[in-house]
Amino acid sequence: MNLFSIFGLGGNSHGVRKTESSGKEEHFTDTYILALVHKLRTPLNAARWALDSVIHGDDTGKEAQREILNEGYNKIISAINTVNEILKAAEMDSKDGVDLKKEKLNLCDIVDDILKTLGYLIKRNEIKLEYGDKCNPTIIFGDREMLDLSLTNLFDNAFRYSPKGNVFVALTREGGMAKLVIKDDGIGIDKEDMSHLYEKFHRGKNAKVVDPNENGVGLYATKKIIEMHGGKIEVDSELNKGTTVEVDLPID
Amino acid sequence: MADFTNKRILLVEDDNFLSELLSKKLMESKANVMRAADGEEAITMVKANPKFDLILLDLMLPKVGGFEVMEAINADPKIAGTPIIILSNLGQKNDVEKGVSLGAKKFLVKAILSLDEIVDAVAEIIK
Structure with missing residues (x-):
């Protein structure tokens, strides 16, 4: 599966703009890949800093550490949800469609x-x-x-x-x-x-x-x-x- | 360990959790850290306070974006020239070029750096 198919940008259906110039289409795709990379980087960044802060920071006590780790955990869940959302969208766009359970x-x-x-x-x-x-x-x-x-x-x-x-x-x-x-x-x-x-x-x-x-x-x-x-x-x-x-x- | 005693840093970050973690880290090095959660608040704080030794600036901010904050600072002779490190999860060539052209001392991508690495980068600017 290439990136065009993941983001459903190969065609002009679903309101996706398809330009005549392939260069422009690539640019359009890049824009959204970048937006999603940013959306993933943000929670991953937070999870990394949370662990970093507990491993390398001053000892702030168990309860404070637990709060930091809990927030880091929530950020990882947020990143996983983003990935799931993208995969669901890709599934819906695939030629076989998605099997509803x-x-x-x-x-x-x-x-x-x-x-x-x-x-x-x-x-x-x-x-x-x-x-x-x-x-x-x-x-x-x-x-x-x-x-x-x-x-x-x-x-x-x-x-x-x-x-x-x-x-x-x-x-x-x-x-x-x-x-x-x-x-x-x-x-x-x-x-x-x-x-x-x-x-x-x-x-x-x-x-x-x-x-x-x-x-x-x-x-x-x-x-x-x-x-x-x-x-x-x-x-x-x-x-x-x-x-x-x-x-x-x-x-x- | 870096020593930022008597150094005033403005941290502009809309994610409260990231802002807390980083400000705590900077304060471990004795920095005096003030925090802004959006671009509008950042401009207000920069204009209302004595010149900061450094501004750590996110780019994707509510209300007013980071680049616009830099433009506002550059346009005000009283605060123009305040050292700025961009701290963003963007980092494409055009973002970096724009940041540098607006006067950023460094462009750091948050997700690829540890908190210690950010402190080291800050130390290089506010020796």
Whole structure:
């Protein structure tokens, strides 16, 4: 597998720009490889310094050392997640596509787990989260890992780009569909960026200002996974006002 | 071991964990370390304080990027010439060239250096 196939940049599908000049196409590819290398270097760097600091630093006591190692461990997990995300995107782009490992799932459990995983981000960005205490079991037939990846991305965006803001989450049933709504009053997306929303690796200009180091496959993978489950996603956003995402997934 | 007694260093790094680890390391060498978490804060701190002996500057920063911070410093005669070491996880030829053209004394790629190596690089600039 070459780098073009990993990043799906050999063709003009999926909103990827293909230029007539091969030189330009290579440059385009390089840009994203560099962005991903940077995204991997950052947590690896932190893990290295964490170990370095415990091995070579002044003795700061066991508890302090444990905290440093714990943070270093989290950074390694973050690097592994990035690699997994890239591999999933590559799998989705391959000619055989990806085999969904479908099973009966309760969307409530998935959302609960994601909120737990992203607890650090909710805390760091001082998010006021509004989500009912009790979720009515909503059973769908889907691939747990893929849906996790897809929906985590949406929640991550809402929390990351609404610092000190409000995020409203609702999971309801409408007809034969489960409807997940994630509404925030964060930085929003400008009109020009909205037209590139589902392009692989695309990031809005204001998103880069808030968090320049973040760089994932983005809504490209999110949308694709939802559609592979027979669902759809709609995003409505206004710059500096906030974003509302609605995901519909068929109920089993 | 390096001795940075009475040396004032501004560390500009948006990753709080990295910033803590490196500032702690520099303080072990007795440096007086101040920290900024984004480019805007860095410019404010550089303008509001006596000239720093050194600025350790990340490039990908929230609000205002590292290169823009350097441009702002260069444009202000009171602080222009403050020694700057770029400390980034970028490091492509064009990044290094731009950093050097804006006056960086060194361009260090964080992930390939240990904390001791960074302290050594700092010591070379603020002898």
